[in-house]
Amino acid sequence: MxxxxxxxxxxxxxxxxxxxxxxxxxxxxxxxxxxxxxxxxxxxxxxxxxxxxxxxxxxxxxxxxxxxxxxxxxxxxxxxxxxxxxxxxxxxxxxxxxxxxxxxxxxxxxxxxxxxxxxxxxxxxxxxxxxxxxxxxxxxxxxxxxxxxxxxxxxxxxxxxxxxxxxxxxxxxxxxxxxxxxxxxxxxxxxxxxxxxxxxxxxxxxxxxxxxxxxxxxxxAGPTVALGLGKRLINRALDGDRAASLSEEAMAAEINMTSEDGQEGLRAFLERRPPRFRGW
CATH class of the missing domain: 3.90.226.10 (2-enoyl-CoA Hydratase; Chain A, domain 1)
Incomplete structure (x- = not known):
């Protein structure tokens, strides 16, 4: 061995x-x-x-x-x-x-x-x-x-x-x-x-x-979860067909919106303040 x-x-x-x-x-x-x-x-x-x-x-x-x-x-x-x-x-x-x-x-x-x-x-x-x-x-x-x-x-x-x-x-x-x-x-x-x-x-x-x-x-300083999911989508988009890419995009959005950063981004927008992303 x-x-x-x-x-x-x-x-x-x-x-x-x-x-x-x-x-x-x-x-x-x-x-x-x-x-x-x-x-x-x-x-x-x-x-x-x-x-x-x-x-x-x-x-x-x-x-x-x-x-x-x-x-x-x-x-x-x-x-x-x-x-x-x-x-x-x-x-x-x-x-x-x-x-x-x-x-x-x-x-x-x-x-x-x-x-x-x-x-x-x-x-x-x-x-x-x-x-x-x-x-x-x-x-x-x-x-x-x-x-x-x-x-x-x-x-x-x-x-x-x-x-x-x-x-x-x-x-x-x-x-x-x-x-x-x-x-x-x-x-x-x-x-x-x-x-x-x-x-x-x-x-x-x-x-x-x-x-x-x-x-x-x-x-x-950015929304780490969203960046990681975006990276995955772009990398995989080069290998799959349109239907698969769009399906993965929708699933990524679902995952992202359950993250704290995703919720914080929306709160900050509604409250008209800079977001405070924490990485999860």
């Missing part, structure tokens, strides 16, 4: 929850381009799942340490070094092992971002490559420093795009542009990423953290 991944060193993945309900999640391996190890990936997934259930967390900012790299993908060197050899009576790569590794690794990480019930902002502070691109694209809002760039690096290594890249890109920029990005693997500057809809806003590098904090604080 494969060994369970160890927890990453505490300083390789930073997690901090502020008094305003904004959680900051920082990939802290700048010496390795903030590439993600297996233990880091598992901790990221756990943190995002925990954020969904924690009423103290109302928005999440995901970024990388340093000024050069957001995330340069999976740390293949670390993965290879920690991999256990197969038993001597089995081939080096049993059938289905690659598919299982992708499904249990990069795809779970991207899904954890998409499924997080709190808004997640990517603050892309430098190069995002491979799964690093998809980690950003899976976030609800993407801010990028003006010196950031995105690289679908898979083709440069002779690899098919993975980690949900085809799924995300086709929905965000359409199939033709998605193929261009995946087929050529060229550097995509932040300004061009904004122009084609992969980035919400590009800001000067020295203003990125401040802007991300401001956006996250606005979200954290």
């Amino acid at each position: 494969p060994a369970q991944p160890e927890a990453p060193p505490e300083d390789e993945l930073l997690w901090e929850v502020g008094g305003d309900g904004v959680a900051k999640l920082t990939l802290n391996r700048p010496h390795a381009g903030n590439a993600i190890t297996g233990p880091q990936r598992e901790e990221l997934i756990a943190r995002l799942a925990g954020a969904s259930a924690d009423p103290r967390v109302r928005a999440v900012v995901l970024t990388g340490a340093g000024s050069r790299h957001f995330c340069t993908g999976a740390d293949l060197a670390a993965s290879s070094a920690s991999a256990e050899p197969p038993p001597p009576d089995l081939p080096d790569r049993p059938a289905g092992s690659v598919a299982r590794a992708i499904a249990g690794g990069a795809q779970r990480l991207v899904s954890a971002v998409l499924d997080c019930e709190k808004p997640v902002i990517a603050a892309v502070n430098g190069t995002a490559a491979g799964i690093g691109c998809h980690l950003a694209y899976a976030c609800d809002l993407v801010l990028a420093a003006d010196n950031a760039k995105f690289i679908e690096v898979f083709v440069r290594r002779g690899l098919v795009v993975d980690g949900g890249g085809a799924y995300l890109l086709a929905r965000l920029v359409g199939p033709q542009k998605a193929k261009e990005l995946v087929f050529f693997g060229d550097d995509l500057p932040a300004a061009e990423a904004e122009r084609i809809g992969l980035v919400n806003r590009v800001v000067p590098a020295d203003e990125l953290a401040k802007t991300a904090s401001e956006w996250a604080s606005r979200l954290a």
Whole structure:
């Protein structure tokens, strides 16, 4: 049986929850381009799942340490070094092992971002490559420093795009542009990423953290239940038909109106005062 991944060193993945309900999640391996190890990936997934259930967390900012790299993908060197050899009576790569590794690794990480019930902002502070691109694209809002760039690096290594890249890109920029990005693997500057809809806003590098904090604080002060349900509706609308989408919308409205924030919004409107949202 494969060994369970160890927890990453505490300083390789930073997690901090502020008094305003904004959680900051920082990939802290700048010496390795903030590439993600297996233990880091598992901790990221756990943190995002925990954020969904924690009423103290109302928005999440995901970024990388340093000024050069957001995330340069999976740390293949670390993965290879920690991999256990197969038993001597089995081939080096049993059938289905690659598919299982992708499904249990990069795809779970991207899904954890998409499924997080709190808004997640990517603050892309430098190069995002491979799964690093998809980690950003899976976030609800993407801010990028003006010196950031995105690289679908898979083709440069002779690899098919993975980690949900085809799924995300086709929905965000359409199939033709998605193929261009995946087929050529060229550097995509932040300004061009904004122009084609992969980035919400590009800001000067020295203003990125401040802007991300401001956006996250606005979200954290909002009606968390309604935001989470809205996120779910938009994500699922890309996959279902109209009838299913409208049915889910009606159910979401029903759920939202049983929440305290939903009731508070109506009371505040009727009483002509600013609402005081509490996150449930």
